[in-house]
Amino acid sequence: MNSARRQSKGKTKRKQRQPQPKSDTRNESFFDSNPKRQRRKPTNGDNEVIDSDEESGGGSENELIPEKEQEGEVEEPETAAEKRLRIAREYVEKIKAITKQQKEDEEESDEEGEEDEEEGKWDSRAAEFLQKEQLESSGRARRLLASRLxxxxxxxxxRLIQRHRESVVAVAIxxxxxxxxxxxxxxxxxHWDVESGKREKYSWPSEDVLLSHGARGPQNKSKKRSNHVLGMAISSDGRYLATGGMDRHVHLWDTRTRAHIQAFQGHKGPVSGVTFRQGTPQLFSTxxxxxxxxWNAEDRCHIDTLHGHECEVLTVDCLRKERLLTVGRDRTARLWKVPEESQLVFRSSMASLECGCFINNEEFLSGSDxxxxxxxxxxxxxxxxxVKNAHPMPMEDTTIVPNGHSKVASDCNGIDGGLKINACSSAESWVSSVAVCRGSDMAASGAGNGVVRLWTVESEAATIQPLYNLPLVGYVNSLAIAKSGRFVVAGVGKEPRLGRWGSNSGAVNGVCLHPLKFKHN
Structure with missing residues (x-):
């Protein structure tokens, strides 16, 4: 019995040890990189193996692929570098066309024999044009617009182009x-169009949306969140709009959809001013x-906080460099070097500074109360x-002030021999806004005395000379000059920007535009 059992176990083990036949994967269609079903097609008694792609009436795989892909000419998506190169080439061609048109306009009165120039000359003229534009945009060259105005x-x-229910506090172009x-x-x-005047209004989101966008809840839940705005700025690419106001937040908007996208919290007081660094998404708030x-508008995050002012900070301005200009009620204007985290303090010995803006990287303007x-x-x-008494209040029952009153004051009044003026003690005579046409020698200032004044800024002579007075009733709380210099925009209201210590019932709350004309070179 035992021997029989041993023999049967040995037989089963030998059966298990027998090697299994290996399958030839080369003949299996599953392992083929490009399997094709095959079938036999009888032809005149001979059996011929053909591919399924050769079937009549059957669709092949190549028929579904476009011709360009079959030939290997697949269109790849354009990379960022290729897009920049294409835009640069289109811009250069556009500049060449502009310079050629200018040359043709200049030679209209010349003989017809000289029609075309060599291509190299057009390239050189386009290069000069681009170099000049780059120097002007960077602030290293100045356009002389004031002398041609x-x-x-x-x-x-x-001309009133937009109405508001309350006083306008900020404008931007x-x-x-x-x-x-x-x-x-x-x-x-x-948001309005300069030419047509077509307007689009932004809508404030609900409280729940603001909280989801990063806003802090109100301290007193029984009171509604304040929408009172004090400052506004637009990014260089026109994509982002930033506002700040009494709710202590900096709000970021998308100009393409007019939607609220972020609320930056961190300030412990009302936000008085905002500005973008030119050409970047960096945002600064005071x-x-x-x-x-x-702040960073792209990443939507806080970067740094600067300290130094001893009182409320009222306005802020920035150019391409990482330098900030701030003006505060501590009678100082401060120039901040952001990378070095240092500051230069400029003290006014006369009165509190109300506004300020850069002329270029080396100079700036300020207005006082x-x-x-x-x-x-x-x-x-x-x-x-x-310039003392830059915006004097005219009075009917005053005598003419002689030239000896003040050399600067008599010059800035713009009238030889004197002008009927009142002392600059009221809120109407405070210089509440200043603006500069970027890269030029033309500036503007506004107050509540009924005029917007245009000035020539002569850097070499270190003087400010008056140009023209543009009548406008109301408190001019904000000014902006077009980059081309074709017009000036004023935000006017019945009340000052930062308070209600003055009122002008004859003013209209809105945005006004004044065209400017220049002589040809």
């Missing part, structure tokens, strides 16, 4: 001078809490030039 005619006046933005104390944000905060307009250089701690 024509005197406004009697029919030229400020895009880089191409085609669109404008304005905000009022009531929180109305309007507040009554005496701080300046740096005593009616003075100051020209500063970053190399000096004191103003290079001061």
């Amino acid at each position: 024509q005197k406004p005619e009697a029919t030229d006046e400020f 895009t880089e191409d001078d085609s669109r404008g933005f304005s905000v009022s104390k009531g929180g109305d944000i309007i 507040s009554f809490d005496r701080t300046i905060k740096l 005593d009616g003075s307009l100051e020209l500063w250089s970053i190399l000096r701690k004191k103003p290079r030039f001061i």
Whole structure:
């Protein structure tokens, strides 16, 4: 019995040890990289193996692939570098066409024999044009617009292009001078077209949406969140719009969809001003809490906080360099070097500074609540030039002030022999806004005395000379000059930007535009 069991176990083990036959994977269609079903097609008694692709009436795989892909000419998506190169080439061709058109316009009166020039000359003219444009945009070259500005005619006046329910506190223009933005104390944000005047209004989101976008809940839940806006700025590419106001937040908007996309929190006081660094998504904000905060609009994050002002910070301005200009009620204007985290302090010995803006990387303007307009250089701690009584209040029952009253004051009044003026003690004479046409020698200032004044800024002579007065009733809380210099935009209201200590019932709350005309070179 035992021997029989051993024999049977041995037989089973031998059966298990027998090697299994290996399958030839080369003949299996499953392992074939490009399997094709095959079938036999009888032809005249001979059996011929053909591919399924050769079947009559059967669709082949290549028929479904476009011809370009079969030939290997697949269109690949354009990379970022290729797109930049294509745009640059199109821009150069556009500049060549502009220079050629200018040359043809200049030679219209010449003989017809000289029609074309060599291609190299057009390239050199286009290169000069591009170099000049680059120097002007970077602030290293200045356009002399003030000397070519024509005197406004009697029919030229400020034209109301947009109305607001409350006083306008800020206006801004895009880089191409085609669109404008304005905000009022009531929180109305309007996007309008310069030529047609067509307007689009932004809508504030609900409280739940604001909280989801990063906003902090109100301290007093029984009160509604304030939409009172104090400052506004538009990015260089025109994509982002930033606003700040009494709710202590910096709000970021998408201009393409007019949608609210982010609420930056961190300020402990009302946000008084915002600005973008030119050509970048860097955003700067100032507040009554005496701080300046740096944000990134693309990443939507906080970068840094700057301290130094001893009182409320009112306005902020920035060019292409990482340098900030801030003006505060501590009678100082401060130039911040952001990478070095350092600051230069410029003190005004006369009165509190209300506004300021860059002329270029080396100079800036400021306006005071005593009616003075100051020209500063970053190399000096004191103003290079001061215009006293820049916006005097005319009075009917006053005598003519002689020339000896003040050399600067009599010059800035723009009338030989004197002018009927009132002392700059009221809120109407405060210089509440200043603006500069970027890369030029033309500036503008506004107050509540009923005029917007245009100025020539002479850097070499270190003087500010008056050009023309543009009548406008109301408090001019914000000014913007088109990059081309074709017009000036003023945000006007019945009340000042930062308070209600003055009122002008005859003013209209809105945005006004005044065209500017220049003589040809």
